[in-house]
Amino acid sequence: AALIVPQNRRARLADPMMSLTDDPLEAYRKQKLYNTREG
């Protein structure tokens, strides 16, 4: 299934608020909070 956005129309996608992944420090905080308390 993985379905063209021109480069000049991607300004919004480049905003850090639109990032699909957490930065490594935030990801570690989540790992410690959730993964060590949920089976």
Add this chain to the structure above:
Amino acid sequence: MTRRRSTIAGAVALGLAWLPGAARADDARDRPRVEALETALTAYEQEGRGYQSQAAERIDDPGSERLTVFSPQILLQVRQSARLVHRVWVPLDVVTSASANATDVRRKPPDVMSQASRQNQAGTLDWTSTYTARRGTDATLRSAFHIEENFRAWTVAGGGTQSLAEDNATVSGSASHTYDWFDTYDPVGHRLGRSSRTTTHGTLGATQLLGPATVVHASYGLSVQYGTLGNTWNTVPFDYDKRGNEDLPRVRTRHALSARFAQWLPWDGALKGYHRVYADDWGLVANTTEVQLHQRFTSFLRARASYRFHTQSGVDFFTTRARPDAFPRASDSDLARFDAHAVGGKVTFESPVGSLRELRFELGFERYWRTDGLSVNVGLWQTALRF
């Protein structure tokens, strides 16, 4: 141990030196330079009770799960050349807990009933190198070493990413192997020796732009674990006011399928969603959903609010009172049936300052609570310098 680590680091460095990008590091334009320096301080405070803990008034009562963690982190990103970038990340943890009390080697036998605190320091050195073979094609190598009072772990990993259709779609894959080596204990806290476990993991993922304001991602991951899969100091209440060690199967196969999206909002905001389905061969099935709402107020100030819901079925052999011959058996509240909620927020200040491309400060808080009574408060302070 030091010699072994030096050998591994040398081998990885030698391997990277053979890459075409590394050879260009002599060019003036490709001198190694620091791209980013990030730090974080996180504090966790947990309250709760679980049958695996012996920190209780009576032997068959659930014991305290009180826990505080202070966790500083530092991350350094260095670009060696136009094609090669390194990320060195060091998280540290100072843990004070009640239920892990039975492992303190300085007390024989340890007072697991009334000493409600015990400290453990832990740290990890994690080094990731990403090589861009050509535009849209990246390969990553990662190695990590973890150490704490009674525990060592080594991880090696590799992965690749390929962009397609003018970067409108991306496919990625990664694999890792972790070896854990740790002390084992009897229910009274006497050290018995050492044991180990391995975790082999693989992930495949795909990301797709659906428009100038929408992006989606899906991934599937498989983990296979083998060896001693508990921490060995967790216990299970028996009849007649006795306790025995938790006794777990030696193999666990875990599947996770997840999807996420990000949608730009017209008022300078973003809505992000995440859902994950998990199942393993211990009988545990879980669903997790998270929603985040981001809002930019000015060019240098933005905020985030988030809510997360997690529900899990519990493993087939969870019990709060077992027969001594029962196998497998576990009373760990993390393996029980429960629902969990988390509500959080974060404020971010970011701006170019002087020669810095970006100076960023972040302040956050999160409240996590489970239907079995466990709750955690988390405070976060984060900084970043981008050069």
